[in-house]
Amino acid sequence: MANNLEKLKQVLVKEGLRFTCQREEVWKEILSSNEHRDADEIYHSLRKKAVSVSRATVYRTIDVLVKNNMVRKLDVGIGPNKFEHKMGIKHHDHIICMKCGKIEEFVVNQIEKLQKKVAEEYGFKLGRHNLQLFGICKDCQ
Amino acid sequence: MANNLEKLKQVLVKEGLRFTCQREEVWKEILSSNEHRDADEIYHSLRKKAVSVSRATVYRTIDVLVKNNMVRKLDVGIGPNKFEHKMGIKHHDHIICMKCGKIEEFVVNQIEKLQKKVAEEYGFKLGRHNLQLFGICKDCQ
DNA sequence: AATTTCTTTGAGACTCATTATCAATAAGGG
DNA sequence: CCCTTATTGATAATGAGTCTCAAAGAAATT
Numbered sequence: 001m002a003n004n005l006e007k008l009k010q011v012l013v014k015e016g017l018r019f020t021c022q023r024e025e026v027w028k029e030i031l032s033s034n035e036h037r038d039a040d041e042i043y044h045s046l047r048k049k050a051v052s053v054s055r056a057t058v059y060r061t062i063d064v065l066v067k068n069n070m071v072r073k074l075d076v077g078i079g080p081n082k083f084e085h086k087m088g089i090k091h092h093d094h095i096i097c098m099k100c101g102k103i104e105e106f107v108v109n110q111i112e113k114l115q116k117k118v119a120e121e122y123g124f125k126l127g128r129h130n131l132q133l134f135g136i137c138k139d140c141q
Numbered sequence: 142m143a144n145n146l147e148k149l150k151q152v153l154v155k156e157g158l159r160f161t162c163q164r165e166e167v168w169k170e171i172l173s174s175n176e177h178r179d180a181d182e183i184y185h186s187l188r189k190k191a192v193s194v195s196r197a198t199v200y201r202t203i204d205v206l207v208k209n210n211m212v213r214k215l216d217v218g219i220g221p222n223k224f225e226h227k228m229g230i231k232h233h234d235h236i237i238c239m240k241c242g243k244i245e246e247f248v249v250n251q252i253e254k255l256q257k258k259v260a261e262e263y264g265f266k267l268g269r270h271n272l273q274l275f276g277i278c279k280d281c282q
Numbered sequence: 283a284a285t286t287t288c289t290t291t292g293a294g295a296c297t298c299a300t301t302a303t304c305a306a307t308a309a310g311g312g
Numbered sequence: 313c314c315c316t317t318a319t320t321g322a323t324a325a326t327g328a329g330t331c332t333c334a335a336a337g338a339a340a341t342t
Contacts, residue, residue, distance in 0.1 A: 135265035
Protein backbone atom coordinates (compact mmCIF):
# COMPACT_ATOMS: atom_id res chain seq x y z
CA MET A 1 0.00 0.00 0.00
CA ALA A 2 2.41 2.62 1.23
CA ASN A 3 4.79 1.10 -1.27
CA ASN A 4 2.37 1.69 -4.06
CA LEU A 5 1.96 5.31 -3.09
CA GLU A 6 5.72 5.67 -3.12
CA LYS A 7 5.74 4.14 -6.56
CA LEU A 8 3.34 6.81 -7.78
CA LYS A 9 5.47 9.57 -6.30
CA GLN A 10 8.59 8.21 -7.96
CA VAL A 11 6.90 7.96 -11.32
CA LEU A 12 5.55 11.48 -11.10
CA VAL A 13 9.00 12.82 -10.28
CA LYS A 14 10.48 10.84 -13.15
CA GLU A 15 7.89 12.31 -15.52
CA GLY A 16 8.34 15.81 -14.18
CA LEU A 17 4.76 15.83 -12.91
CA ARG A 18 3.40 16.95 -9.59
CA PHE A 19 1.99 14.83 -6.86
CA THR A 20 -1.60 15.96 -6.49
CA CYS A 21 -4.45 14.63 -4.48
CA GLN A 22 -6.45 13.83 -7.63
CA ARG A 23 -3.70 11.65 -8.98
CA GLU A 24 -3.34 9.99 -5.62
CA GLU A 25 -7.06 9.26 -5.41
CA VAL A 26 -7.25 7.84 -8.90
CA TRP A 27 -4.34 5.55 -8.21
CA LYS A 28 -5.79 4.40 -4.89
CA GLU A 29 -9.13 3.78 -6.52
CA ILE A 30 -7.58 1.60 -9.19
CA LEU A 31 -5.58 -0.27 -6.58
CA SER A 32 -8.67 -0.85 -4.47
CA SER A 33 -10.14 -3.44 -6.82
CA ASN A 34 -9.06 -6.38 -8.88
CA GLU A 35 -11.97 -6.03 -11.28
CA HIS A 36 -11.58 -4.89 -14.85
CA ARG A 37 -13.14 -1.46 -14.80
CA ASP A 38 -13.45 1.30 -17.36
CA ALA A 39 -12.57 4.95 -16.88
CA ASP A 40 -16.16 5.91 -16.25
CA GLU A 41 -16.63 3.31 -13.55
CA ILE A 42 -13.51 4.55 -11.83
CA TYR A 43 -14.72 8.12 -12.16
CA HIS A 44 -18.15 7.35 -10.70
CA SER A 45 -16.73 5.32 -7.90
CA LEU A 46 -14.60 8.30 -6.90
CA ARG A 47 -17.49 10.73 -7.12
CA LYS A 48 -19.60 8.48 -4.96
CA LYS A 49 -16.88 8.77 -2.33
CA ALA A 50 -17.08 12.55 -2.69
CA VAL A 51 -13.63 12.75 -4.18
CA SER A 52 -13.42 15.86 -6.31
CA VAL A 53 -12.09 14.78 -9.65
CA SER A 54 -13.12 15.15 -13.27
CA ARG A 55 -13.41 12.63 -16.04
CA ALA A 56 -10.58 14.35 -17.89
CA THR A 57 -8.28 13.95 -14.92
CA VAL A 58 -9.19 10.29 -14.58
CA TYR A 59 -8.23 9.71 -18.20
CA ARG A 60 -5.07 11.76 -17.90
CA THR A 61 -3.95 9.99 -14.77
CA ILE A 62 -4.64 6.57 -16.20
CA ASP A 63 -2.49 7.48 -19.20
CA VAL A 64 0.43 8.19 -16.94
CA LEU A 65 -0.11 4.96 -15.04
CA VAL A 66 -0.34 2.92 -18.22
CA LYS A 67 2.76 4.50 -19.67
CA ASN A 68 4.62 3.61 -16.52
CA ASN A 69 3.54 0.04 -16.38
CA MET A 70 1.45 0.37 -13.25
CA VAL A 71 -1.86 -0.20 -15.00
CA ARG A 72 -2.79 -2.29 -17.98
CA LYS A 73 -5.20 -1.12 -20.64
CA LEU A 74 -7.49 -3.87 -21.84
CA ASP A 75 -9.21 -3.61 -25.15
CA VAL A 76 -12.12 -5.98 -24.70
CA GLY A 77 -13.39 -5.74 -28.23
CA ILE A 78 -16.62 -4.01 -27.41
CA GLY A 79 -17.35 -0.88 -25.43
CA PRO A 80 -14.82 1.13 -23.49
CA ASN A 81 -11.34 0.01 -22.58
CA LYS A 82 -10.94 -1.60 -19.21
CA PHE A 83 -8.12 -1.12 -16.77
CA GLU A 84 -6.44 -3.24 -14.13
CA HIS A 85 -3.53 -2.41 -11.87
CA LYS A 86 -0.41 -4.52 -12.16
CA MET A 87 0.83 -4.36 -8.59
CA GLY A 88 1.76 -7.84 -7.46
CA ILE A 89 -0.07 -9.33 -10.40
CA LYS A 90 1.64 -11.42 -12.99
CA HIS A 91 1.03 -11.19 -16.66
CA HIS A 92 -2.02 -12.91 -18.04
CA ASP A 93 -4.34 -12.79 -21.00
CA HIS A 94 -8.12 -12.86 -21.15
CA ILE A 95 -10.89 -15.07 -22.37
CA ILE A 96 -14.11 -13.16 -22.77
CA CYS A 97 -17.68 -14.40 -23.05
CA MET A 98 -19.40 -12.83 -26.04
CA LYS A 99 -22.80 -13.22 -24.41
CA CYS A 100 -22.46 -12.15 -20.80
CA GLY A 101 -19.16 -10.27 -21.03
CA LYS A 102 -17.53 -12.33 -18.32
CA ILE A 103 -13.75 -12.06 -18.37
CA GLU A 104 -11.47 -14.83 -17.15
CA GLU A 105 -7.74 -14.61 -16.91
CA PHE A 106 -5.26 -17.21 -18.06
CA VAL A 107 -1.52 -17.61 -18.33
CA VAL A 108 0.28 -19.65 -20.96
CA ASN A 109 3.98 -19.07 -20.78
CA GLN A 110 4.56 -20.83 -24.03
CA ILE A 111 2.43 -18.34 -25.92
CA GLU A 112 4.51 -15.51 -24.53
CA LYS A 113 7.66 -17.20 -25.75
CA LEU A 114 6.26 -17.79 -29.21
CA GLN A 115 5.27 -14.15 -29.40
CA LYS A 116 8.79 -13.04 -28.64
CA LYS A 117 10.07 -15.32 -31.35
CA VAL A 118 7.67 -13.90 -33.90
CA ALA A 119 8.67 -10.34 -33.03
CA GLU A 120 12.33 -11.20 -33.46
CA GLU A 121 11.67 -12.88 -36.75
CA TYR A 122 10.05 -9.74 -38.11
CA GLY A 123 12.66 -7.41 -36.68
CA PHE A 124 10.19 -5.74 -34.32
CA LYS A 125 11.10 -4.49 -30.90
CA LEU A 126 8.15 -5.95 -29.02
CA GLY A 127 6.16 -3.65 -26.79
CA ARG A 128 2.87 -4.88 -25.49
CA HIS A 129 0.60 -7.47 -26.91
CA ASN A 130 -3.05 -8.08 -27.00
CA LEU A 131 -4.43 -11.57 -26.80
CA GLN A 132 -8.08 -12.15 -26.25
CA LEU A 133 -10.08 -15.25 -26.86
CA PHE A 134 -13.75 -14.67 -27.50
CA GLY A 135 -16.24 -17.43 -26.94
CA ILE A 136 -19.31 -18.53 -25.10
CA CYS A 137 -18.80 -19.44 -21.49
CA LYS A 138 -20.14 -22.55 -19.79
CA ASP A 139 -23.11 -20.75 -18.23
CA CYS A 140 -24.20 -19.14 -21.48
CA GLN A 141 -23.95 -22.16 -23.74
CA MET B 142 -14.40 -14.51 -58.58
CA ALA B 143 -17.71 -15.76 -59.90
CA ASN B 144 -17.54 -18.14 -57.01
CA ASN B 145 -17.24 -15.31 -54.56
CA LEU B 146 -20.27 -13.61 -56.00
CA GLU B 147 -22.19 -16.83 -55.64
CA LYS B 148 -21.05 -16.99 -52.07
CA LEU B 149 -22.52 -13.56 -51.43
CA LYS B 150 -25.80 -14.56 -53.00
CA GLN B 151 -26.02 -17.68 -50.89
CA VAL B 152 -25.30 -15.80 -47.71
CA LEU B 153 -27.89 -13.15 -48.49
CA VAL B 154 -30.51 -15.82 -49.11
CA LYS B 155 -29.54 -17.56 -45.89
CA GLU B 156 -29.91 -14.29 -44.00
CA GLY B 157 -33.18 -13.44 -45.72
CA LEU B 158 -31.61 -10.38 -47.30
CA ARG B 159 -31.84 -9.13 -50.85
CA PHE B 160 -29.14 -9.11 -53.44
CA THR B 161 -28.54 -5.47 -54.28
CA CYS B 162 -25.98 -3.75 -56.39
CA GLN B 163 -24.62 -1.87 -53.37
CA ARG B 164 -23.93 -5.07 -51.51
CA GLU B 165 -22.37 -6.54 -54.58
CA GLU B 166 -20.10 -3.53 -55.10
CA VAL B 167 -18.99 -3.45 -51.49
CA TRP B 168 -18.12 -7.11 -51.59
CA LYS B 169 -16.22 -6.76 -54.88
CA GLU B 170 -14.37 -3.77 -53.52
CA ILE B 171 -13.24 -5.70 -50.47
CA LEU B 172 -12.21 -8.64 -52.61
CA SER B 173 -10.23 -6.40 -54.93
CA SER B 174 -7.46 -5.80 -52.45
CA ASN B 175 -5.40 -7.70 -49.93
CA GLU B 176 -4.66 -4.58 -47.91
CA HIS B 177 -6.09 -3.96 -44.48
CA ARG B 178 -8.54 -1.16 -45.10
CA ASP B 179 -11.06 0.62 -42.95
CA ALA B 180 -14.69 1.27 -43.79
CA ASP B 181 -13.99 4.80 -44.91
CA GLU B 182 -11.25 3.76 -47.28
CA ILE B 183 -13.56 1.22 -48.83
CA TYR B 184 -16.28 3.83 -49.06
CA HIS B 185 -14.04 6.38 -50.76
CA SER B 186 -12.61 3.86 -53.14
CA LEU B 187 -16.13 3.03 -54.28
CA ARG B 188 -17.09 6.67 -54.65
CA LYS B 189 -14.01 7.33 -56.74
CA LYS B 190 -15.26 4.63 -59.07
CA ALA B 191 -18.59 6.44 -59.20
CA VAL B 192 -20.37 3.63 -57.39
CA SER B 193 -23.38 5.05 -55.64
CA VAL B 194 -23.21 3.89 -52.08
CA SER B 195 -23.34 5.49 -48.65
CA ARG B 196 -21.15 5.07 -45.65
CA ALA B 197 -24.04 3.53 -43.76
CA THR B 198 -24.47 0.87 -46.40
CA VAL B 199 -20.77 0.09 -46.38
CA TYR B 200 -20.90 -0.48 -42.64
CA ARG B 201 -24.08 -2.51 -42.86
CA THR B 202 -22.74 -4.70 -45.62
CA ILE B 203 -19.46 -5.29 -43.85
CA ASP B 204 -21.42 -6.43 -40.80
CA VAL B 205 -23.14 -9.09 -42.83
CA LEU B 206 -19.87 -10.21 -44.36
CA VAL B 207 -18.14 -10.39 -41.00
CA LYS B 208 -20.99 -12.32 -39.44
CA ASN B 209 -20.76 -14.82 -42.28
CA ASN B 210 -17.08 -15.32 -42.08
CA MET B 211 -16.27 -13.74 -45.42
CA VAL B 212 -14.47 -10.76 -43.94
CA ARG B 213 -12.39 -10.36 -40.84
CA LYS B 214 -12.61 -7.34 -38.60
CA LEU B 215 -9.27 -6.23 -37.29
CA ASP B 216 -9.04 -4.10 -34.22
CA VAL B 217 -5.63 -2.52 -34.65
CA GLY B 218 -5.59 -0.77 -31.32
CA ILE B 219 -5.69 2.74 -32.68
CA GLY B 220 -8.04 4.40 -35.12
CA PRO B 221 -10.81 2.68 -37.02
CA ASN B 222 -11.19 -1.06 -37.44
CA LYS B 223 -9.64 -2.57 -40.52
CA PHE B 224 -11.09 -5.26 -42.71
CA GLU B 225 -9.71 -8.01 -44.89
CA HIS B 226 -11.53 -10.61 -46.92
CA LYS B 227 -10.98 -14.25 -46.09
CA MET B 228 -11.39 -15.80 -49.51
CA GLY B 229 -8.56 -18.23 -50.13
CA ILE B 230 -6.61 -16.75 -47.25
CA LYS B 231 -5.53 -18.79 -44.30
CA HIS B 232 -5.73 -17.65 -40.76
CA HIS B 233 -3.02 -15.38 -39.47
CA ASP B 234 -2.39 -12.84 -36.77
CA HIS B 235 -0.84 -9.41 -36.91
CA ILE B 236 2.19 -7.57 -35.66
CA ILE B 237 1.69 -3.83 -35.75
CA CYS B 238 4.21 -1.00 -35.61
CA MET B 239 3.22 1.54 -32.98
CA LYS B 240 5.06 4.30 -34.80
CA CYS B 241 4.22 3.98 -38.48
CA GLY B 242 1.20 1.70 -38.24
CA LYS B 243 2.66 -0.92 -40.54
CA ILE B 244 0.93 -4.28 -40.21
CA GLU B 245 2.62 -7.58 -40.90
CA GLU B 246 0.93 -10.94 -40.87
CA PHE B 247 2.23 -14.07 -39.25
CA VAL B 248 1.09 -17.61 -38.62
CA VAL B 249 2.04 -19.71 -35.64
CA ASN B 250 0.08 -22.91 -35.60
CA GLN B 251 1.22 -23.72 -32.13
CA ILE B 252 -0.36 -20.59 -30.73
CA GLU B 253 -3.66 -21.58 -32.28
CA LYS B 254 -3.45 -24.96 -30.62
CA LEU B 255 -2.62 -23.50 -27.24
CA GLN B 256 -5.59 -21.18 -27.55
CA LYS B 257 -7.93 -24.05 -28.16
CA LYS B 258 -6.56 -25.80 -25.12
CA VAL B 259 -7.12 -22.75 -22.94
CA ALA B 260 -10.70 -22.39 -24.14
CA GLU B 261 -11.38 -26.03 -23.34
CA GLU B 262 -9.85 -25.68 -19.94
CA TYR B 263 -12.19 -22.83 -19.08
CA GLY B 264 -15.25 -24.50 -20.59
CA PHE B 265 -15.60 -21.86 -23.30
CA LYS B 266 -16.84 -22.61 -26.77
CA LEU B 267 -14.20 -20.70 -28.67
CA GLY B 268 -15.34 -18.25 -31.32
CA ARG B 269 -12.82 -15.86 -32.70
CA HIS B 270 -9.67 -14.60 -31.16
CA ASN B 271 -7.66 -11.51 -31.26
CA LEU B 272 -3.91 -11.59 -31.17
CA GLN B 273 -1.90 -8.54 -31.93
CA LEU B 274 1.68 -7.83 -31.13
CA PHE B 275 2.55 -4.18 -30.86
CA GLY B 276 6.09 -3.02 -31.27
CA ILE B 277 8.46 -0.86 -33.22
CA CYS B 278 9.40 -2.10 -36.66
CA LYS B 279 12.89 -2.28 -38.05
CA ASP B 280 12.55 0.95 -40.04
CA CYS B 281 11.24 2.94 -37.10
CA GLN B 282 13.72 1.83 -34.47
C1' DA C 283 5.39 37.64 1.85
C1' DA C 284 4.49 39.06 -2.68
C1' DT C 285 5.22 38.19 -7.32
C1' DT C 286 6.11 35.51 -11.09
C1' DT C 287 6.13 31.20 -13.51
C1' DC C 288 4.63 27.00 -14.42
C1' DT C 289 1.45 22.92 -13.81
C1' DT C 290 -2.93 21.03 -13.05
C1' DT C 291 -7.67 21.00 -12.97
C1' DG C 292 -12.56 20.87 -14.53
C1' DA C 293 -16.34 21.98 -17.51
C1' DG C 294 -17.62 21.55 -21.57
C1' DA C 295 -16.66 21.66 -26.57
C1' DC C 296 -14.95 18.73 -29.92
C1' DT C 297 -13.45 14.53 -32.66
C1' DC C 298 -13.84 10.30 -34.75
C1' DA C 299 -15.84 5.95 -35.69
C1' DT C 300 -19.89 3.92 -35.77
C1' DT C 301 -24.99 3.27 -35.25
C1' DA C 302 -29.80 4.77 -35.48
C1' DT C 303 -33.65 7.18 -37.77
C1' DC C 304 -36.82 7.54 -41.29
C1' DA C 305 -38.64 9.13 -45.62
C1' DA C 306 -37.81 7.92 -50.30
C1' DT C 307 -36.54 4.24 -53.38
C1' DA C 308 -35.86 -0.39 -55.15
C1' DA C 309 -36.48 -5.71 -55.19
C1' DG C 310 -38.99 -9.63 -56.00
C1' DG C 311 -43.07 -12.58 -55.59
C1' DG C 312 -47.74 -12.97 -57.18
C1' DC D 313 -47.38 -4.37 -63.24
C1' DC D 314 -48.58 -4.01 -58.44
C1' DC D 315 -47.89 -4.55 -53.74
C1' DT D 316 -45.44 -5.62 -49.86
C1' DT D 317 -41.30 -5.47 -47.69
C1' DA D 318 -36.38 -4.53 -47.57
C1' DT D 319 -32.89 -1.28 -48.54
C1' DT D 320 -30.85 2.95 -49.10
C1' DG D 321 -28.86 7.49 -48.08
C1' DA D 322 -28.77 11.85 -45.71
C1' DT D 323 -28.32 13.24 -41.55
C1' DA D 324 -28.81 13.09 -36.53
C1' DA D 325 -27.32 10.74 -32.60
C1' DT D 326 -24.17 8.17 -29.83
C1' DG D 327 -20.12 6.81 -27.09
C1' DA D 328 -15.48 6.90 -25.86
C1' DG D 329 -11.99 9.60 -25.50
C1' DT D 330 -9.27 14.02 -26.26
C1' DC D 331 -8.64 18.95 -26.40
C1' DT D 332 -9.19 23.74 -24.83
C1' DC D 333 -8.69 27.32 -21.89
C1' DA D 334 -9.71 30.05 -18.02
C1' DA D 335 -9.22 29.58 -13.17
C1' DA D 336 -6.84 27.63 -9.25
C1' DG D 337 -2.72 25.70 -7.15
C1' DA D 338 2.15 24.72 -6.37
C1' DA D 339 7.00 26.14 -6.76
C1' DA D 340 10.53 29.29 -7.53
C1' DT D 341 12.26 34.04 -7.38
C1' DT D 342 12.60 38.51 -5.50
